[in-house]
Amino acid sequence: MEHVLKWWIIAAALVVLFFIIYWFSSRKKKAKPAEKIYVEGLRALLSGEDRIAFQKFRSVADLDTNNIDAYLKLGDIFRKKKRFDRALQVHRQLLLRHSLSSEAKKEIKRAIAQDLIESGDHHKATLVLEELLKMDEKDLGVTTKLLSEYEEQGDWEKALSLREKFFKDKKGKNRKILALYKVFLGKKLKSEGEFHKARVIFKEALRYDEACVPAYIYLGDAYYEEKRVEEAVSSWRKLLETSPQAAYLVFEKLEKALFELGNYGEIEKIYDQILRDDPQNIQALFALAVLDEKRGRKAQAEQKHLQILDQEPDSMPSKLSLIKLYQDKGEKEKANQLVDSLFDDFLNQTERFFCEKCGQSFSEPHWRCPFCKEWNSFGI
Ligand SMILES: [Zn+2]
Structure with a gap:
């Protein structure tokens, strides 16, 4: 009898043990699907199967309403499909939750900022990014985005203080x-007729970078527009000293201003000086050739244009000038040859300013590439 009882106790213990093991394993099984589906969702997202990823994240969210990341990813997929209202709705609802960690809050706000940027609401995006920066002043991703928003909106003062504070200088690039x-700030003031204020700002620009080409150009312009021609000339002449390779950008302005001052003879000296400092300066050589033509010194003009074509065989202005010179002299064959080569060149090239970063070409120089947004990428 005692023997039987012992077996009963052992059997009962086994049954209890079995139920305990079953209970634990079933609990594990319940937790597993959400995790498994989440991983499947990530995998689908990475391989670009957005529709499948969306379904997976939605089931994860249903199974485990605390999985914030699944909701974040759902919103991201809406954004990717350009359904910005839905993306914002999903992301903003997450913010209403209680007891979010500060890391989670930042993650959600970053997603909201991105929704707003891509939906074109740059004003609100900026506000969210500013909030984020207050939460973490060292967030490089947020700073970079905020800077690009300020630049995009032309808020140069805020861009300046943010860049100055955050980015350490890399070989003066910053x-x-x-x-x-x-x-840009000065240009804005100049366009509003605030010439004095504009000049102060252009001079500040030169304190950051004494070789800043547009600062000299616009500083001269701001004097010129107020009929202070001599000061305009001296600003443009400073450009010749600091950046001779960009001097040609002010040749026309200088010629006009010196003519108005009754000092046109000075321009020849300026071009000669540039060539003494930089004998390869084709633009100065060309400007001198044009002066020769104007003064009837045809042989000298011809010689200079040929010299230019030696250095730069595609120079269209020199070819055009030579065609005219040869026609005047009756040298038809030489003129015709140049017309043919000019025709070939023309078919190949119409734009002469190239961004060194993205290779895009333009008909005028840009200090910030309108295409890839790179600064100072035109080699000027
Ligand atoms: Zn570019």
Whole structure:
């Protein structure tokens, strides 16, 4: 009898043990699907199967309403499909939850900022990014985005203080950009007729980067527009000293201003000086050739244009000038040859300013590439 009882106790213990094991394993099984589906969702997202990813994340969210990341990803997929209202709705609802960690809050706000940027609501995006930066002043991703928003909206003052505070200088590259912020700010003031204020700003730009080409150009312009021609000339002449390779950008302005001052003879000296400092300066050589033509010194003009074509065989202005010179002299064959080569060149090239970063070409120089948004990428 005692023997039987013992077996009963052992059997009962086994049954209890079995139920305990079953209970634990079933609990594990319940938790597993959400995790498994979540991983499947990530996998689908990575391989670009957004529709499948969306379904997976939605089931995860149903199974485990605390899985914030699944909701974040759902919103991201809405954004990717350009359904910005839905993306914002999903992301914003997450913010209403209680007891979010500060890391989670930041993650959600970053997603909201991205929704707003891509939906084109740059004003609200900026506000969210500013909030984020207050939460974490060292967030590089947020700073970069905020900076690009300020630049996009032309808020040069805020861009300047953010860039100055956050980015350490890499071989002066940062100071050159800060100088250009000032230039843009000054340009805005100049267009509003605030010439004095504009000039102050252009001079500040030169303190950041004394070789800032547009600062000299616009500083001269701001004097010129107020009929202070001599000061305009001296600003443009400073450009010749600091950046001779960009001097040609002010040749026309200088010629006009010196003519108005009754000092046109000075321009020849200026071009000669540039060529003494930089014998390869084709633009100065060309400007001198044009002066020769104007003064009837045809042989000298011809010689200079040929010299230019030696250095730069595609120079269209020199070819055109030579065609005219040869026609005047009756040398038809030489003129015709040049017309043919000019025709070939023309078919190949119409734009002469190239962005060194993205390779895009333009008919005028840009200090910030309108295409890839790179600063100072035109080699000027
Ligand atoms: Zn570019």
